[in-house]
Amino acid sequence: MKKYSYVGISFIILIFGIIFIPKIVDRVKGSSIVKNDRMSAGNPIANEKLGYIKINDALKKIPEFAFLDQDSTLITNHDYKGKVYVVEFFFTSCPTICPRMNKNLVYLQNKLKDHDKFGIASFTINPKIDTPRRLKQYAENYKVTDPDWHFLTGDREDIYELANTGFNIYAAENPDVPGGFEHNGYFALIDQQGYIRSRYDASGNPLIYYRGTIGVDEKEDENGEEEQITILLEDIKKLLKENE
Structure with missing residues (x-):
């Protein structure tokens, strides 16, 4: 390569440094690169049609279930047919995440109070303590008004099978954690036909929960x-419109 070519390249590099390096430094100091990259990588896409969850190439549909609610009424998955609903696994004596979860569900209830096709299913993972009477008091304490929000209790093994296999939402007894039970605090979104639905993240992967x-x-x-x-509220509204 000729000598004047090296001089030209050096000049370009110098100009780049003068113009762009200070701007990059300013962005790093302000943490804008880190923050924006994290948000763009983790933020779910807002306006995409909701997808289905697939396991072994099959659409994930919730299994059959039947439990007593806070009014001692037998509630099954068929009672939610034709409705969009949110599922949680919790317990009334939970000292950690359950109060936050149910506060957020009350928020959804109040935002969707004019939609009679919306519901919530709250399954206790401590059925030994959480009787219908106790669940009734819990619902009243949280000012639950939606007639399609059922707090459900029943056979322990059936509930854990539903959580860990039916929904793939982890729940287990553990005497070494606060409250004696482990669970991850996820909500599942179910459509009118009983399929688990979610939006996709910025990488094109289903959010799932x-x-x-x-x-x-x-x-x-x-x-x-x-x-x-x-975004859960947005996605509930999308599903409510699907069959209008």
């Missing part, structure tokens, strides 16, 4: 995980 432990007013938790109640 929605975080139920971070409130709209919190924006994000101490680990930088963003609240997903806002």
